[in-house]
Amino acid sequence: xxxxxxxxxxxxxxxxxxxxxxxxxxxxxxxxxxxxxxxxxxxxxxxxxxxxxxxxxxxxxxxxxxxxxxxxxxxxxxxxxxxxxxxxxxxxxxxxxxxxxxxxxxxxxxxxxxxxxxxxxxxxxxxxxxxxxxxxxxxxxxxxxxxxxxxxxxxxxxxxxxxxxxxxxxxxxxxxxxxxxxxxxxxxxxxxxxxxxxxxxxxxxxxxxxxxxxxxxxxxxxxxxxxxxxxxxxxxxxxxxxxxxxxxxxxxxxxxxxxxxxxxxxxxxxxxxxxxxxxxxxxxxxxxxxxxxxxxxxxxxxxxxxxxxxxxxxxxxxxxxxxxxxxxxxxxxxxxxxxxxxxxxx
Numbered sequence: 001x002x003x004x005x006x007x008x009x010x011x012x013x014x015x016x017x018x019x020x021x022x023x024x025x026x027x028x029x030x031x032x033x034x035x036x037x038x039x040x041x042x043x044x045x046x047x048x049x050x051x052x053x054x055x056x057x058x059x060x061x062x063x064x065x066x067x068x069x070x071x072x073x074x075x076x077x078x079x080x081x082x083x084x085x086x087x088x089x090x091x092x093x094x095x096x097x098x099x100x101x102x103x104x105x106x107x108x109x110x111x112x113x114x115x116x117x118x119x120x121x122x123x124x125x126x127x128x129x130x131x132x133x134x135x136x137x138x139x140x141x142x143x144x145x146x147x148x149x150x151x152x153x154x155x156x157x158x159x160x161x162x163x164x165x166x167x168x169x170x171x172x173x174x175x176x177x178x179x180x181x182x183x184x185x186x187x188x189x190x191x192x193x194x195x196x197x198x199x200x201x202x203x204x205x206x207x208x209x210x211x212x213x214x215x216x217x218x219x220x221x222x223x224x225x226x227x228x229x230x231x232x233x234x235x236x237x238x239x240x241x242x243x244x245x246x247x248x249x250x251x252x253x254x255x256x257x258x259x260x261x262x263x264x265x266x267x268x269x270x271x272x273x274x275x276x277x278x279x280x281x282x283x284x285x286x287x288x289x290x291x292x293x294x295x296x297x298x299x300x301x302x303x304x305x306x307x308x309x310x311x312x313x314x315x316x317x318x319x320x321x322x323x324x325x326x327x328x329x330x331x332x333x334x335x336x337x338x339x340x341x342x343x344x345x346x
Contacts, residue, residue: 039264045073048273051097114300116271157268160291167235203228237320244327
């Protein structure tokens, strides 16, 4: 009798639906571990865009030698002069450049720690080793140095992670409070409007914290504000869309895309040339990666090369809005009962 009662309580406490959700959590947990460890446990350079400045004959030899390094750490190409190399680094076309001095044994390595301290350090270590084999030395010049308050160049990444978290948490709370799927397009529009207001506030708050308050990032506060609002809204709209189609499971899918796949591939701790191919490929297409690239460009590269990242974020926002509204219309046409409005106690 006691055993029967206990089994009944277990069934009541852990319903089949709850069991499936718990299994989903376990899957997300394992994917989290696999994604973060897989992306970050063994960083090494792969095809980093790299310039070589030297007389023509020497440039060809140097480019060939660098291109044949084991593991293909660099994607070298000849550059006309040092000024052009600096400009291409600031435009984010190159991650670094070697300026060969034909009149002496010391060459100059141009890097940009603002684009990621780990990447600049890896380029310096590799170049020093290559130069030593040629009985040459190298001095390093930082073209776009990271702010003294931006340790290891990670502030941009953490800022974007905060904005992403705000986006999917806001959408999740709005959905769970009265049902994961909006019952009609009007309610879906209200949720989108709320996320837009939260995005504006969160974008401004984040830009002020990393700028005037903590002095962690240089760059335009207004530009970072706009970026933060776009990132937060894009993630929030995408989360609403997933919830509109899949219900509460959509929250798990949002975490899968933004946290599990997006964060380790964002180029935060290790920029894209240091990530395994899979993560380096998907990173720029996900909000954390696009956001981190744009934030670093605003902070350290005069806002250069942000168009692609902003288009990615805008696409997430537009598709999120469209799918959210489409899902609401389909549910309305399907004749599903509307969600009950909260009533006040008499």
